[in-house]
Amino acid sequence: MTDFFHYLTVLSSGVRYTLELTFAAVGLGLVLAIPVTAARRSSSRAYRFLGTAFVELLRAIPPLPWLFLVFFALPTMGLTPLQPMTAGILVFGIISAAYLTEIYRAGFRAVPAGQAEAAAALGLGPFHTYARILVPQAVKTALPLALAYFIGALKDSAIVSVIGVQDISARAVAQNVANSNGLIVFLAAAAIYLCLSLPVALFGRWLSYRLGTQNAVRVGA
């Protein structure tokens, strides 16, 4: 048991990297997903095709090949090699853009079509229709989904340890090599990941409950 707590302290030095990578990647994804969502909802067939191709291709290939392509293959094309951390943020940022695009779309789909029609009837332009009418309503559906995605990304990010980011998993692997005490080391790693994801999960549950009730109240009124 003392071993367990010892490893908890040793491994927690990797928390910084896990969190940094996850926040940066999901942050990048949140922004990148905006133009991709616009493309997927566009009336132009070409934009829609490009948006769909981006989402489908990124979701159909696991993170590891993308990580290897960016980390090992880009330098062979004459580009400056990226730091493992940068490569990880880039790869997970682009992948999360694909997933978040689907989450944004789910949010917009949940807004009744009458809202956009009413906005158009009132003479609102496309910018105001989105900014004032559609987005605030879509957020209710999208936010809990995005939080769930964030937890998934936090766990998926563990794979960057194979290209040398010193995150929780990489520290655990190093401790396992040094002490061959795999059971306790990886249980400690699991406990840290649980501690990181649990608050987000609880917040998400509370949030969707709150948003759900607010919705119900407004519908009832």
Added chain:
Amino acid sequence: MNIHAWPDYLSQLWPGLRTSFLLLVALVALGTPLSLLLASTQRSHRKAVRWTTIGIVEFARGMPSLVLLYLVYFGLPSFNLTLGAFTAASVALAINYAGYTSDAIKSGLDAVPMGQVEASEALGLSRGVTMRRVILPQAVRIITPPMLSWIIVYFQTTSIAFAISVPELMSKAYSIASVNFQYLGVFAVAGLLYAVVSIPGSQLVSALERRQQRGTP
């Protein structure tokens, strides 16, 4: 980019893809019964059983698949049980898979109307027979599309078995590329192989879902 070498990479990567498939088959074969068990114990009337199950499910999916993989591969030897890399990967991913899919199975079982169970009881069917012959056949229709989606997800997840050197697609790609230095070509072909399986797979799932929504069995 030397695209003419790609067919050559493809034939070299083929055994790796086969191992990925075998791993998928093994993890689904191990994971599905476990998932079914977790789904039914989550529906138990006994609080202790229900909460133990929830604990197991949260443990199975609360940590990264990679950590669970390491835990099984490097942790079990503490119990004098050493598994080969392929077996360890099958077991770890099966536990992970069961954790995620038990919810899908549970909601499928929940969707079968209570009256079906009551009618079976009235006919004097045992609980095992009721499950096998009455509930499951009706639940399977609801469960199939989400389970297929999970299987596609886990086909992609088999790639992390690279970390414990299971000779699957990514390990093969990595060893080929570290000899010929054609990182771009080899990893691009490997990535496309995942896509070639996943994209038709998810289209099949959407087609199934559409068909069910129309109400034709």
